[in-house]
Amino acid sequence: MSPNEPASNAGIRNARAGAMRTLIVYESQWGNTEAVARAVAEALGPETAVERASALAASDLAGVELLVVGSPTQGGRPLAGVTKLLTSLESNALASTRAAAFDTRLPMGERGFALRLLMRTIGYAAPKIAKALEAKGAHLTAPPEGFLVEGKEGPLRPGELERAAAWAATLRAPVGR
Numbered sequence: 111m112s113p114n115e116p117a118s119n120a121g122i123r124n125a126r127a128g129a130m131r132t133l134i135v136y137e138s139q140w141g142n143t144e145a146v147a148r149a150v151a152e153a154l155g156p157e158t159a160v161e162r163a164s165a166l167a168a169s170d171l172a173g174v175e176l177l178v179v180g181s182p183t184q185g186g187r188p189l190a191g192v193t194k195l196l197t198s199l200e201s202n203a204l205a206s207t208r209a210a211a212f213d214t215r216l217p218m219g220e221r222g223f224a225l226r227l228l229m230r231t232i233g234y235a236a237p238k239i240a241k242a243l244e245a246k247g248a249h250l251t252a253p254p255e256g257f258l259v260e261g262k263e264g265p266l267r268p269g270e271l272e273r274a275a276a277w278a279a280t281l282r283a284p285v286g287r
């Protein structure tokens with residue numbers, strides 16, 4: 111390590127001796143988002159850690175090379191555990207980190223016009239998580255993604271875990287930077 115190299119970069123370099131240090135962070139009320147998080151982790155390989163956001167401190171994200179953050183959409187936003195963790199980070203804490211965001215959400219198509227309009231207006235958790243990740247210096251490696259549940263307690267729509275695994279497989283692509 112050169113004397114000018116920030117300590118966090120040294121940590122990342124050391125991690126590169128083994129697998130890419132990858133962490134999936136999630137919140138989940140009924141387990142659907144957790145199931146997506148675990149499917150993403152499995153697709154990314156056995157070295158991938160999966161942790162609930164509320165169990166983590168800002169320092170746990172130091173040296174992570176690929177960070178995937180997921181939450182249920184509630185009222186158009188992520189759950190507080192995710193928001194709190196991300197806002198607790200220093201402004202450049204994720205400068206050496208590639209990141210991606212996902213949420214779980216209800217399908218828009220089967221709702222009435224007024225509810226569809228409301229859902230479109232308030233938006234979804236994943237774009238907000240992605241924005242918070244970028245605000246801390248992270249480089250997004252994929253657009254924010256949403257996975258569908260059939261009702262507020264689930265279950266996930268058939269095929270969504272497979273879609274999550276396919277989405278995860280795109281996340282290791284180099285970021286244009």
Ligand SMILES: Cc1cc2nc3c(=O)[nH]c(=O)nc-3n(C[C@H](O)[C@H](O)[C@H](O)COP(=O)(O)O)c2cc1C
Pocket residue numbers: 137138139140141142143144181182183184185186187214215216217229232233259261262263264
């Ligand atoms: C209080 C509340 C608010 C919700 N708001 C939204 C919403 O704004 N948009 C949406 O698509 N789904 C909404 N949902 C449905 C959740 O996205 C769904 O419960 C979640 O995907 C289930 O994931 P989990 O099992 O990980 O908690 C809401 C659910 C609850 C309980």
